[in-house]
Amino acid sequence: MPETEFFPAAASLDADPFAPEVLENPLPLQALLRDAGPVVRLERYGVHALARHEHVHAALADWQTFQSAAGVGLANFRNEEPWRPPSLLLEADPPLHDAPRAVLTRILGPVALRRLREAWAEDARELVDRVVRRTEFDAVADLAQAFPLRVFPDAVGLGKEGRHRLLPYGDHAFNAFGPPNALVDKGAPRIAELSAWVDGQCARERLAPGGFGAAVWAAADRGDITGEQAPLVVRSLLTAGVDTTVHALGAVLHAFATHPGQWRRLREDPRLARTAFDEAVRWESPVQTFFRTATRDVEIAGTTVPDGGKVLLFLGAANRDPRRWHEPDAFDLSRDPSAHVGFGMGLHQCVGQHVARLEAESLLTALAERVEHIEPAAAPRRHLNNTLRAWDSMPVRVRLA
Known part of the structure; x- marks a missing residue:
């Protein structure tokens, strides 16, 4: 018996997932969509x-049917001009x-991470030691932003000057995956300046x-990629390698500030740092949504998505789907979060996810050594973005070990 006899036509909603x-x-x-x-x-x-884990996971893994080449935002590159040359990765x-x-x-890969591990651990200890002496600080500005902006551009091979521009550039890039709303308008006046600066850093x-960027150009010299592709690959590193890690670190810091029992577990066993990071990525989903485009008429649970139709994948909803996760709204270090889709899935799964995990492991381990207790010092404030789940400010208070 065909699937259409089991499933009704797709539900229809007038909801706006990009409303403030x-x-x-x-x-x-997310709950409404899943239900x-x-x-x-x-x-x-x-x-x-698609908002259920089963279907989001399947669509992410099936690049032949749900393509990225027509854009992972609302704009359809089949009939719309992208605002910048498309990413060769995303x-x-x-x-x-x-x-x-x-x-x-x-x-x-692993060789690069082994080379960076000791240096990043030392950078994290130095930053944490300086920040926690104040006992009250902004966990977003002082840790979640400061650490990636310190170590990742260094690893790529960027100079110190101007790297603060990476955050507003990435913010606009991820806003542009949504509709042309006020968030896109807010970033538009600076995007020419920011794009020119970022493009200049890719030369x-x-x-x-010795950095990641120089290694990309060396690959071009070997003929692994072309000279025209090399700066676009470096740009992909700079676009996707900072904002997403910043907001993932914000997620895990917020989780621990609001779950003191889980913080105690981490301090008792610092080896849980990577599990904590992945659980926070599942729980908070710093990347909330991505679009795909159907390459043919495709049936999903009795509903036909037409060739060329845009499909919005709710990664955040999938990561809290009770059909997949026990008590999905809980931040729990005893959980195995490895099936989360916060880094994507399949061919387009985040290529830098292990770099982000090393950054998180370095920072959380340094914090666990110095901080006995962490708690909110005031109400945190969200930073709104069409694609990212982010914090603008997160005042915390710590008690040192």
Whole structure:
């Protein structure tokens, strides 16, 4: 018996997932989408939405049916001009995706992480020691932003000057995946300046020897990628390698500030640092949504998504789906969070996720050594973004060990 006899047509909602109140707190809409059915039609934007873990996971893994090359935002590159050259990692599919992905996988692999581990641990200890002496501070500005902006651009090979521009540039890039709303308008006046600066940092002569960026150019010299591709690959590192890690660190710091029992568990066993980071990525989902585009008429649970139709994948909703997770709203270090889709899944899974985990492990381990207790000192404030779940400010108070 065909699936259409088991499932009704897709539910239809007029909800706006990019409305300010939803970006401030997406959980009610996520629950509504999951409960409405396997596929939900979002009439406001003329797209289909998937919010259950089973279907989000499957769509992310099936790049042949749900392509990234037509854009991972609302804009459809089949008939719309992108605002910048598309990312060779995020907005490309095989065969164009293959060589850049292979180059970055090798550059960001275990050898590089072993080389960085000791230096990043020392950087984290120095930063934490300086910050926690105040006992009250902003965990976003002083830790979640400060640490990635310190160590990751160093690893890429950027100079010290101007790297603060990476955050507003990335903020606009992720806002642009949504509709042309007020958040996009807010970033538009500076984007030409910011894009020019970022593009300039991707040139061979601007990158220090021995860094990730120089390794990308060396790959071009070997013929692994072309000279035209090299700066775009470096740009992908700078676009996706800072903001997402900043907000993932904000997520785990917020989790521990509001879950003192879990902080005690980490202090008792610092080896849980990586589990804590992945559990925070599942629980908070710093990357909330990504679009895909159907490459053919495709049936999902009895609903046909037409060829060229945009599909909005709710990663955050999938990561709190009670069909997949026991007590999904709990931040719990005893959980195995490895099946979360916070880093994507399949061919386009985040190539730098292990770098982000090392940053988190370094920072959390240093904090656990110095801080006995962490708690909110005032109400945190969200930073709204069309794609990212982020914090603007997170005042905390610590008691030193």
